[in-house]
Amino acid sequence: MKHPMLNYLKETGMYGDRFPTIFCPGCGIGQILNYTLNAVDRIVQKDGLSRDRFFFASGVGCSARLTSHYLGFDSIWSLHGRAPAVATGALLARPELKAIIFTGDGDVAAIGGNHFIHVCRRNLDMTLICMNNGLYGMTGGQSAPTTLRGIPSTTSPYGNVENAFDLCQMAITSGASYVARWTTAHPQQCIQAIEKGIRKKGLAFIEIMTQCPTHWKQEPAKMVKKFRSQGVRFSQEKEKETLKKDQFWVGEFLDKDQPEWLETYQKIIDRFK
């Protein structure tokens, strides 16, 4: 059986060869593309939704390169941090589209921070997937708003003096409808979360912790293994527990139903029908 991913990539030919991809050996972004396309495939198969209803938007950075020419979907490799804004325009112009946004942590939390919180607040019907590797990969391993305190990087050679964002907390307080965090070491959970996110009426934010072997200067397999012990399964009861150093919660943090932007605005349009 053909791997679901292969069905959805651009054919070779005029677009050039799909492989090798631009990503460094051991990078987690290819895994996340795989999880996403698996989730899309489930929706296409189960719901009979045409793949041409999907469109992908990304900003700039390693994560963004997924949409540059690999995908056999409508897609845009847009401006740094602005993919949520670009997708907002597309959805308002054509609400039947299913929007999936690929972002990185620098993309969505630094330069695109404003767009991120506002798209959550509006609760527009889109799925925002953030690949969090804790640094800027494409530009050479600089610190990001997700880099932990004390960690050295190319722009914090003596250790990062700043605090890190918790992106899932940001999404929740900003008004998203579905929020989850997993790692590249949780393939099934990632696929399920993305599938759920796409089906969710409203904004779904899925953060996937991913390895950057090039800039973390570690062996990919070891890093992925470490994710299994670092990621502690979240539950409401455990919320009060203190995490050990380097640990983080994984799981579903929020899944609620609330009015969505397009649905609400449609009530105004309908008045004039």
Next chain:
Amino acid sequence: MSENNHTAFEPLLTEEEAKKVVRGPLLPGDYYLFGSDACVEGAIFAGCRYYAGYPITPASEVMEKAAERLPQVGGRFIQMEDEIASACSLIGASWAGAKAMTATSGPGFSLMMEAVSYAVMSETPFVIVNVQRPGPGQGYITSSQEDVMQARWGHHGGGSLIALAPSSVQEMFDFTVQAFNFAEKWRVPVILLADETVAHMRERLTVRSREEVKVIDRVRPQDLGIPYEKYLPYEGTVPPMPAWGDGYRVNVVGLVHHPDGNITKYSPEMHFACVNRLQRKIEDHVEEIVEVEGIFLEGCRHLVVAYGTTARSASEAVVELRAKGKADVGFLRLKTLWPFPENRLRSILGQLENIFFPEMNLGFMIHPLKEALRDRVQHFISIPSLGQLHTPEQIIEKIEEVIGK
């Protein structure tokens, strides 16, 4: 978390009230209208169904009108978090098949430059209305023409675009239609360089019928019978543009690319071909785009050139000078600022002693004018004004200083 999020939403308008509203574009006829409103009506007439914006004086009235009118015609309006997001969302809306617009002023226009540059590279049509206010910085909130150079040269990198300068409420309507037509035809962002005066003016507007006013829609590959497999590489000047959801599976990029959209296999030759075409598709068709309007050009030795609302004072000054016996003073108005109508000017103007150029800036458009007519004109004289529209008297005074009373 605020409970307000869960409040059931009902539009603040009864069905009875909604029935009284004009649901489509303005019907043909005469209206007495506000400049900003005329702009929005022109956009709706042209088929604009998406507006994103961020409030800024003196452009907020355009946004407020769009908020009121777009849902009435089945379009969508959104107030974005800033001008960056507003302009970027136009890119998404345009690729999803909509004609899209925003309006802003100086500081917001600066924030939009990133998206303008992306739109030039990705050949994304949309319209930005810049209701100009003085700068630099926050400047002031009165009238200005200080963004005329930024409109053309403000975005990073090369490529070309189109900018129009309306000088009446009628033109706030007509030029907005024209701006959409150009955007759709040439697949470029088009800037409507309005100013505070024309946007805040009330005048008669005549709306003509759909038969009389041409509305251009972008050419889609399906219109040409081109299937997905054969959509790329494109040929010709302006590639056909599919919308997301049409099944063309198009990967939009802002990187230099081959004619098939491929961004790999970079070479300096491919780079040159890509960006050069973006410039040439406009600059090789200037005559199809530009419009100028000249009066009293016969026997003219002293020419007053103006654009936008300044042209109103300037033309009045010329009429008064001629009434005073100065039969060799002529007038020329630039309706299109970019691409600059160099060849058009050279074809209608002969040798001149003086060109007087009133602008609500310290002399900006006088530079491309000098470049175009250096060998034809002895003196180029800028008549600057900051923060307020010139009076005809100010212009007359300056001209008489040079050519005598």
